[in-house]
Amino acid sequence: MSLPTDPAANLAALIRCPSVTPAEGGALMALEAMLKPLGFAVDRPVFSGEGTPDVENLYARLAGDHSGEGPHLMFAGHTDVVPPGDEADWTHPPFSATVEGGFMHGRGAVDMKGGIACFVAALARHVEAHGAPGGPVSLLITGDEEGPAINGTVKLLEWAAARGERWDAAIVGEPTNPDALGDMIKIGRRGSLTGDIVVHGRQGHIAYPHLADNPVRGMAALLDALFHPPLDAGTENFQPSNLEVTTVDVGNPATNVIPAKARATFNIRYNDAWTPEALQAEIHNRLDRAAGRGKLRLGKEDGVAFELSWRVSPSPVFLTRDDRLVSGLSAAIEAVTGRRPALSTSGGTSDARFIKDYCPVVEFGLVGQTMHMVNERVALADLETLTRIYRRFIEDWFA
Incomplete structure (x- = not known):
């Protein structure tokens, strides 16, 4: 059985799923199909709340080759996307994953199906080359980040923690780079x-x-x-x-x-x-x-x-000071790109604000210049570079 080592193929499969919040749209099903060959156990719990739509989420766990004894790494993100707007304004249909001129076009290409596609590819390459990593890896993926954020990450974290899950660090794959891959890691948020x-x-x-x-x-x-x-x-x-x-x-x-x-x-x-x-x-x-x-x-x-x-539930300010996580990711970025990323707290909120209550968390993903825009797109070269960064970090983290 082939493994999902190609980030572009992974991303195309995800973009073709019209998962506009709160619709699952087939995106979590496509992600599950990528993860099962890697040995992940996958759950897709649905959470409900009064006055809000039901939301399907995904939690996947790979035990690792030391029976879960190594440090537990979480990758978090979302497969839901904002509406494309008037599809006639798009050069290519927003859910077609059309490749042209070295770019893949589609809603969610950078925010943030692209980050998920790259992490899965990075882990698949690691498994293909070395077998299971030296500790647990989990994916915590919601379908509610672009919406009210009520039936998504908050409840998924509670659900997983109640089942005994504990994490040592988390990366959220949001698009954090303003101009080029390697520009910026988000280590906190206002x-x-x-x-x-x-x-x-x-x-x-x-x-x-x-x-x-x-x-x-x-x-x-x-x-x-x-x-x-x-x-x-x-x-x-x-x-x-x-x-x-x-x-x-x-x-x-x-x-x-x-x-x-x-x-x-x-x-x-x-x-x-x-x-x-x-x-x-x-x-x-x-x-x-x-x-x-x-x-x-x-x-x-x-x-x-x-x-x-x-309004209820103000988002708290937070700052991640975990040196192993921040320094390790910075070193992986520099090793692949030659750039030393800035450590930033700029921008809006993300689901990292919920994860920080469970473990140290940082954000690093693609270049975000076209997120939420008509003709959202990602350079195929950036997909490959981000995959290499994630793989380098995974290997160093479990070394």
């Missing part, structure tokens, strides 16, 4: 916190403002207080925390009516100068001070009535 503000006014005719209270005036004062002054200037390992307002809405189609309410949503990507609790307290204080100074109409000094609510 936290994410989302809040909603509602300002209450009084509806009225726009020609008689003395009979109404315009909540937009109050909302403007509150939002200005959120932006100024900056939350911080950054820390040793993280860029400055940043707040962005993502929606402001009054639900008012009429131009001659002062609305009764104004709503806004904001998100903060915060560094390790803050805990979620301290950051929430800072936002409360800023809004309270601004509300006391704000006005809903000229001549009215009553301040601004508002409500602030927080």
Whole structure:
């Protein structure tokens, strides 16, 4: 039986599965077919949650040649992808895995079916050359990363841990490199916190403002207080925390009516100068001070009535300091590419924020320039290079 040693063939099989969140789309079935010949035991648990779609996930484990006594390495990722948008905008159909000009085109090529394809190929090459590695290897793959992230990695980790699984280190195969393979390893992530503000006014005719209270005036004062002054200037390992307002809405189609309410949503990507609790307290204080100074109409000094609510489950900030994992992956990258990768905490959140509660975790994958874009694509040369990096790391890790 042939082993899945070709990353391009692995990736093509995965791209051809239309696994738009939360649909499995055949992607986990295709991945299972690659892993079984390598000796993996594969489970595909389905998790459910109220108000969210059911999600199928995959956990695969290879015991290794020392009956599980060596260090347990996890590779984590997701086979779900974002929608392709208007398929007419694509040069090639988004689920065709068309190869042209040295690139493979398709949704998920870099985010992140490509990373999975390369890790499987790397492990297959190791098994083909040396047999099973010197300790357990597991793949923890979800179909819910691009969605609400409720019925995916969180529950899959809990499920595996309840069955006695313990891990020594994890690599998440997200696309981490900005320009070229070897540019960057993600060793941590900023936290994410989302809040909603509602300002209450009084509806009225726009020609008689003395009979109404315009909540937009109050909302403007509150939002200005959120932006100024900056939350911080950054820390040793993280860029400055940043707040962005993502929606402001009054639900008012009429131009001659002062609305009764104004709503806004904001998100903060915060560094390790803050805990979620301290950051929430800072936002409360800023809004309270601004509300006391704000006005809903000229001549009215009553301040601004508002409500602030927080979305559930803020993402925590974290930093991985495990030298064996970080140095080992850096050395493998340098040995293959000649580049010494930067150690970064930039970017958004990923499922590494859940894995860090179980073991040290870093992120390293393909170049991410086309992720989520029309004509998402990956260089075939990059697939081969990433496979060689993963293989070098696997061999060094179990040496």
